[in-house]
Amino acid sequence: MVDLEKIKQEFLAKLHALNKEADILNLKSEYVGKTGVVSELLKSLKDMNPEERKAFGPKANELKDYIQDQASIQLSKIEVEEINKKLAEDRIDTTLTDNIQVKTLKSGGFHPRTLIQQEIEDIFLSMGFDVLDGPHIEDEFHNFEALNIPADHPARDMQDTFWFHDPHKPEDKDSSGKKRLLRTHTSNIQARAMLTRKPPFRFIAPGVVFRSERTDASHEMVFTQLEGMMVGKDISVANLIYFMRTILKEIFKKDVEVRLRPGFFPFVEPGFELDIRCLICSGTGCSVCKQIGWVELLPCGMVHPNVLRAGGIDPDEYNGFAFGLGLDRLVMMRYGIDDIRHLQSGDLRFNSQFKLF
């Protein structure tokens, strides 16, 4: 007589050693599949005599059911184990802020120049100025000639220019006969705006400018200016000074000490340099103010008649003022940054620490 109990124990021992679904299904079919051990026993019932069959049949059937049940129990057990394991691995502790499970989100910040530029734009917009833009790649007419700086004028040497063509080779001119360059100042937008606007008008134009210069704590090859121009009837130096003072007061939220010196720019007459007391060293001298205690911030003046003429405006009828605010220097003064090169560094640790006052 076959020992059913032995078969059962053997099956259980093998089953409990398995933890993969496929293995359990294989084992199950080894016993109760078509040609499985228990199935073969059941097939052999027909060859037994009636007493044997009566004694053995129900037990063999019972074993078959038992094996099927045990296999199912083991299958659901490993399924539950797998789910629990996954849950434990995927668990997120929302109270933790900085570990491998929860990546901390770094909050971004505006570049300090963007902050100041937006603030200045708002102030000028509230005073009736438009905000204009202009090309970085410029021709020599809009960057120089229209601004009363003809070819070979020594004033061209005031601004070291990045030329796209060699200015000394006549064959290097572009199709319209003008040489191309990277604009050396935002004053090119003065030249362009006058040709498309009828006075009276007033605008500002912030933007990046380029000069082939050696860099140091207060000089960069790529820096930012904010041009301003107001053209109308009977505009005076007093109007110019009023707007300059207003803007500086708004930006620094206090009266800053300023001084006005004569300054030469071919496109203004008279021309001025407006300096502010260095806010990095409070005037005692540092690398930003080159030990002078004052920082050149705002070159400005009354628009030269030749410039108005080049812009199609009659200088006998209209006049105006223009200024070219050094935006980077202003940013440095306001936030106490002691080296202009930080502004262009692209270092996020630098960029993300600034807020509006």
Ligand code: PHE
């Ligand atoms: N464009 C001049 C510069 O870059 C600045 C300036 C602008 C001076 C407007 C006077 C008037 O040096």
